[in-house]
Amino acid sequence: MRFALLAAVSLALATPAFAAAPIATWEFHDTLAADQLGQPALTRVDPAGVSRFSTESVFGESRVVWSFAGGTMPATAQPGLSVGTRDLLDPHHYTLDMVFKFAAHENVWRRLVDVGNGLSEEGLYVGPTNNLELFPAGRSAAAIAPDVFHHLVLTVDGGRASTYVDGKLLCSATTPVLQLDQQDNPGHLLNLFLGRARQSDTLERGNNACSSGSIALLRLWNGVLSPEDIGQLAAHPFPDSTATPLPAAWTSLSAVVIATAAALFARRRRNLPA
Numbered sequence: 045m046r047f048a049l050l051a052a053v054s055l056a057l058a059t060p061a062f063a064a065a066p067i068a069t070w071e072f073h074d075t076l077a078a079d080q081l082g083q084p085a086l087t088r089v090d091p092a093g094v095s096r097f098s099t100e101s102v103f104g105e106s107r108v109v110w111s112f113a114g115g116t117m118p119a120t121a122q123p124g125l126s127v128g129t130r131d132l133l134d135p136h137h138y139t140l141d142m143v144f145k146f147a148a149h150e151n152v153w154r155r156l157v158d159v160g161n162g163l164s165e166e167g168l169y170v171g172p173t174n175n176l177e178l179f180p181a182g183r184s185a186a187a188i189a190p191d192v193f194h195h196l197v198l199t200v201d202g203g204r205a206s207t208y209v210d211g212k213l214l215c216s217a218t219t220p221v222l223q224l225d226q227q228d229n230p231g232h233l234l235n236l237f238l239g240r241a242r243q244s245d246t247l248e249r250g251n252n253a254c255s256s257g258s259i260a261l262l263r264l265w266n267g268v269l270s271p272e273d274i275g276q277l278a279a280h281p282f283p284d285s286t287a288t289p290l291p292a293a294w295t296s297l298s299a300v301v302i303a304t305a306a307a308l309f310a311r312r313r314r315n316l317p318a
Contacts, residue, residue, distance in 0.1 A: 062276075064139050064267030067132050069283060071261055072097065072110045076125075079283070083132070086262070089124045089238060090114065102143060102193050102260045103281075112237060113256040122254040124237035125262075132264060135224035135232055139265035141197040141274075142236075143281055146170060146257040148190040153253035157198060158235040159221075163228045166221035168198060168207065169253060176207050182217030193260065195281045198222065201268045211278030213271065236262070 068083040070076065074097050076086040088095065092114040100109050114123035129135075146154050157168040169177040174187035188194055188209050197208040200223060206216035224232040239253030261281060269277070 062265075062273045063270045064265040064273070067264050067266045068127075069261075069263045071283065072108055072259065074108055076110070084127055087126045089122070089126060089235075091121050092123070095123050098258070100193075100258060100260070107260050107282075109258040109260040111256075111258045114254075122238050123256070124235060124254070125259070126233055126235045126238070128231045129224055129234050129264065130230075130232040133224060133232070133266055136200065136202055137266075137268055138224070139197065139199045139267065139269045140234075141195065141261075141263050141265070141269075141277060141281070142259060143193055143195050143261040144257060144259040145193045146190055146255045149255055152255070153239070154255040155237065155239040155253040156196070157222065158238055159224050159229060159233070160226050161229040161231075161233050162235060162238060164226075165253075168205075168222065170255075176209070176215045178205050178207065178215055178217045178219060178221070181205075181219035181221065182215050184214035186212075186214055188214075193258075195278045197269065197274050197277065199268045199274075200224075208271075208274050208278070211275045234264075 067080075069079040070086055071079060076088060078085060090112070094114060095110065095112040097108055098111045099106055100111075101107075102109065110125070112123040112125070114121055129138075140157065144156075151172045153172060154170045155167050156170060158166075160166055166179055169179055170188065170190075171177045171183065174190055176184040176188065184207070194209050195211070199206045199208075203220055204216065204218055205222045207214055224234065236259070237254065237257065
């Protein structure tokens, strides 16, 4: 009994606690299925039939990624991914994190996240100068490097949306445009990388805001991660990577708990009183 209790305490100490729960994870191990049983697979949007799994170096590790490619015009030629979230997420309080890269392009808009069912220009973009844009509400001062993998986090906390890249807050704005229950989106569809919109091809954003690139990880969280959580994830974004190091005090306490449990177990085996 004591051994089991102490082991459980040790396990709790060794598990980082986050402010939100991961609901679905896609690691693209030659499949678009979610890691968790019962969660939906991603829907492949690949009109040209040229998107594929490939192996790339991601943060110094060789990983299988989903490489998406296609045309930007017309909008129906654009590549990307989508998933319905109506049964997964609180539409006003959620977190998305992913590891991705866009191919290098100059002076073009590239949409990262669309929750308007492809029917509006609003959403999260990389702009013509590689700045993040929570269009139409906010823009980051710093640019992100193209053709390089980044860890990106989007948090939606009621009427506020925030974006982090590689652990740093780049853009935050009061806006409802990333809430999943938009009027034209009854299925709470989450689109990635698709720039399509129903308006004409003369739009500055929207129809042509698409690019080729790669994604190595996508994860959805029910709730809003804290900046501290996001910093931990940026250091070790992949579930199968080395666990985030614990503070030294926690590590020492965990070692003491394990040693005490082992001693109690040994004494019990020798039938000695505790």
